[in-house]
Amino acid sequence: MIRRLRRVTPFQVILVTVFTALAAFMSLPIIFILNHAFKPQNELFLFPPRFLVQNPTLRNFESLILHASNATVPFTRYLFNSLIVAGLTLGTVIIVSTMAGYVLAKYQFHFKQLILSLITLSLMFAPETVGIPRYLIISGLGINNTYFGHILPALASPIAVFMLVGFISQIPGELLEAAKMDGASHFGIFTKMVLPLSVPAIATISIFTFQGVWGDVETSTLFMQEETMRTLAFYVNSLLSGLQNSVSGQNVAAAAGLLMFLPNLIIFLLFQRRVLETMVHSGIK
Amino acid sequence: MGSITFSHVYKHYKGESRPAVNDFHLSIEEGEFLVLVGPSGCGKSTTLRMLAGLEDITEGDLYIDEKFVNYVSPKDRDIAMVFQNYALYPNLTVFENIALGLKLRKTAKHDIELRVNRVAKILEISHLLERKPSQLSGGQKQRVALGRAIAREPQVFLMDEPLSNLDAKLRAQTRAEIIKLQSDLKRTMVYVTHDQVEAMTMGTRIVVMKDGVIQQVAPPRQLYDEPANLFVAGFIGSPQMNFLEGSLVREDGRYYFLNKRMKLLVPERHYEHFAVKTASLRNCVLGVRPEHVWLKRENEEKDEPEDGFVRCVVEMTEVTGADSYVYVKLGEKTVIGRTEPETMYEKEEKLLIGFNMNKVHFFDEQSGVSLAAGGEEG
Numbered sequence: 001m002i003r004r005l006r007r008v009t010p011f012q013v014i015l016v017t018v019f020t021a022l023a024a025f026m027s028l029p030i031i032f033i034l035n036h037a038f039k040p041q042n043e044l045f046l047f048p049p050r051f052l053v054q055n056p057t058l059r060n061f062e063s064l065i066l067h068a069s070n071a072t073v074p075f076t077r078y079l080f081n082s083l084i085v086a087g088l089t090l091g092t093v094i095i096v097s098t099m100a101g102y103v104l105a106k107y108q109f110h111f112k113q114l115i116l117s118l119i120t121l122s123l124m125f126a127p128e129t130v131g132i133p134r135y136l137i138i139s140g141l142g143i144n145n146t147y148f149g150h151i152l153p154a155l156a157s158p159i160a161v162f163m164l165v166g167f168i169s170q171i172p173g174e175l176l177e178a179a180k181m182d183g184a185s186h187f188g189i190f191t192k193m194v195l196p197l198s199v200p201a202i203a204t205i206s207i208f209t210f211q212g213v214w215g216d217v218e219t220s221t222l223f224m225q226e227e228t229m230r231t232l233a234f235y236v237n238s239l240l241s242g243l244q245n246s247v248s249g250q251n252v253a254a255a256a257g258l259l260m261f262l263p264n265l266i267i268f269l270l271f272q273r274r275v276l277e278t279m280v281h282s283g284i285k
Numbered sequence: 286m287g288s289i290t291f292s293h294v295y296k297h298y299k300g301e302s303r304p305a306v307n308d309f310h311l312s313i314e315e316g317e318f319l320v321l322v323g324p325s326g327c328g329k330s331t332t333l334r335m336l337a338g339l340e341d342i343t344e345g346d347l348y349i350d351e352k353f354v355n356y357v358s359p360k361d362r363d364i365a366m367v368f369q370n371y372a373l374y375p376n377l378t379v380f381e382n383i384a385l386g387l388k389l390r391k392t393a394k395h396d397i398e399l400r401v402n403r404v405a406k407i408l409e410i411s412h413l414l415e416r417k418p419s420q421l422s423g424g425q426k427q428r429v430a431l432g433r434a435i436a437r438e439p440q441v442f443l444m445d446e447p448l449s450n451l452d453a454k455l456r457a458q459t460r461a462e463i464i465k466l467q468s469d470l471k472r473t474m475v476y477v478t479h480d481q482v483e484a485m486t487m488g489t490r491i492v493v494m495k496d497g498v499i500q501q502v503a504p505p506r507q508l509y510d511e512p513a514n515l516f517v518a519g520f521i522g523s524p525q526m527n528f529l530e531g532s533l534v535r536e537d538g539r540y541y542f543l544n545k546r547m548k549l550l551v552p553e554r555h556y557e558h559f560a561v562k563t564a565s566l567r568n569c570v571l572g573v574r575p576e577h578v579w580l581k582r583e584n585e586e587k588d589e590p591e592d593g594f595v596r597c598v599v600e601m602t603e604v605t606g607a608d609s610y611v612y613v614k615l616g617e618k619t620v621i622g623r624t625e626p627e628t629m630y631e632k633e634e635k636l637l638i639g640f641n642m643n644k645v646h647f648f649d650e651q652s653g654v655s656l657a658a659g660g661e662e663g
């Protein structure tokens with residue numbers, strides 16, 4: 001029996017080969033970004049271009065720092081803004097979305113269906129279509145040039161709520177009822193049961209929320225008129241567009257590209273592990 | 286402490302035409318082991334959940350210890366519940382699962398430890414305390430769920446089919462343990478099951494429900510010997526009670542049960558019921574349990590069977606070990622009779638069948654109500 005299970009069918013061979021090839025292909029851009037940042041000037045312009053770096057150097061980063069120190073606002077300020085904004089947004093999105101998801105998934109109240117439909121509906125809007133109303137709201141509230149102005153537009157995350165409603169409705173009702181009988185309050189059930197059991201979903205929304213916020217340029221461009229309130233993504237973006245045709249700028253761009261990419265990778269690896277771990281150990285079948 | 290009173294309780298789910306629980310009216314004494322039994326969908330869980338406070342009561346009053354509790358939240362009712370699928374907290378260890386209720390009730394830490402360990406010892410799960418629920422077998426999960434309920438030492442235990450996920454052997458074993466536990470703790474227990482064997486062996490009183498309506502409330506013996514209606518008579522007992530339609534006629538001051546195939550003399554003790562239920566006599570149902578059916582081989586010499594016996598044909602025999610049950614054809618009707626396991630009857634063999642008329646029951650065919658049941662005309 002075991003033998004038969006272990007036997008590799010031709011189909012499996014094909015499957016594994018195809019998926020390995022696919023995975024390798026998907027990872028090419030990542031390998032490219034990693035290598036590109038460490039290429040010396042001459043390798044950057046090599047034709048035909050090479051994927052792998054031959055003589056790795058840190059010169060590109062030196063250039064980036066040099067370039068940044070000449071700017072009106074120090075590089076560290078952008079970095080600080082980005083970290084603050086990404087951190088706060090991530091935290092608040094998780095809090096708001098899990099609470100909304102729990103209530104929408106497990107409680108019965110008036111207009112629940114309407115609210116759910118509105119959330120689903122808002123999933124279909126392209127971000128561009130809400131740009132103007134969003135601007136009106138931000139300036140109406142007078143929160144231009146504040147961190148709050150960064151966070152508020154990202155706070156209402158229909159996709160996160162949508163995912164959490166789906167996930168939390170999978171938690172058996174008896175579990176929450178058992179907690180209720182054990183004496184847990186509504187908030188206690190939320191923090192002691194719903195939150196820990198939703199970790200896989202929270203990890204998932206964390207990944208894409210972080211990526212969205214970290215790479216977001218629009219908020220800095222539209223709502224932040226003061227340079228000191230703008231984020232690293234904005235800086236790198238303007239750097240790249242400013243350097244597009246300059247030969248000497250290419251090395252700065254390569255280093256900046258890696259810098260923008262790395263946090264995404266770290267967050268992804270961090271949370272992806274949690275996703276798998278919790279799925280294995282949670283006992284939810 | 287721990288007495289419960291349902292006063293004309295109804296539960297209407299939104300969008301359902303029929304109430305899930307219909308005029309549930311019952312008092313449960315403290316320390317009683319009450320079993321709710323009935324077919325699937327008859328409203329057992331709903332009743333239990335209303336008692337727990339997990340479901341609103343549409344109409345009627347609920348009292349625990351004489352206190353009106355319709356609007357009291359579950360955590361303030363001093364009740365613990367064991368769910369059918371255990372509902373253990375998957376993110377907590379066994380210890381934490383059992384301790385959570387105590388922790389939330391602000392029990393002192395050393396006290397929690399003491400109580401959890403004591404409960405674990407009673408249920409023999411001490412070696413599992415550090416595990417997560419996903420690392421337990423079904424029987425072990427069941428024990429943890431029991432432990433979680435016991436540790437809190439509530440006034441009332443509620444259990445909703447707690448044994449239905451266990452295999453037969455484990456079920457019998459856990460059943461005995463729950464009975465022992467209840468008699469040790471002397472707390473009120475309301476236990477839901479759809480298994481009549483479980484109901485008969487566990488309950489000090491049994492409530493039989495059907496379509497949200499209480500059919501009969503009685504101790505197990507009485508439920509078996511004096512079923513209030515056709516439904517209870519058919520539901521309790523395995524194999525089922527046999528039912529034969531016919532009528533009761535009076536001849537020379539005696540009553541006979543009469544149908545196409547048989548004429549049976551009814552013992553006198555039934556007569557007082559017949560006197561007040563004259564309307565039911567024309568169309569009635571005779572009920573007889575398999576153990577009160579007599580089967581014997583025909584005596585070749587006689588042409589006519591002796592009084593009270595009629596001819597029948599063996600359809601099949603079911604041997605359960607201690608007994609065997611013979612299914613015989615009586616006209617169109619199949620009647621089940623219990624015999625000694627040693628007596629073997631052939632298929633298609635012709636037998637004589639008779640009933641122990643001292644043990645039969647009569648029901649009104651229309652309403653199904655037992656003619657022996659007190660009260661007004663069915």
Ligand SMILES: Nc1ncnc2c1ncn2[C@@H]1O[C@H](COP(=O)(O)OP(=O)(O)OP(=O)(O)O)[C@@H](O)[C@H]1O
Pocket residue numbers: 298299301305323324325326327328329330331332479
């Ligand atoms: N949340 C609900 N909404 C609407 N109807 C419900 C709901 N829960 C139960 N019902 C209905 O109420 C009736 C009683 O259900 P209940 O769960 O009490 O049955 P039960 O006796 O526990 O059955 P089982 O033995 O299958 O568990 C059923 O007809 C069921 O369809």
Ligand SMILES: [Mg+2]
Pocket residue numbers: 329330331445
């Ligand atoms: Mg049920």
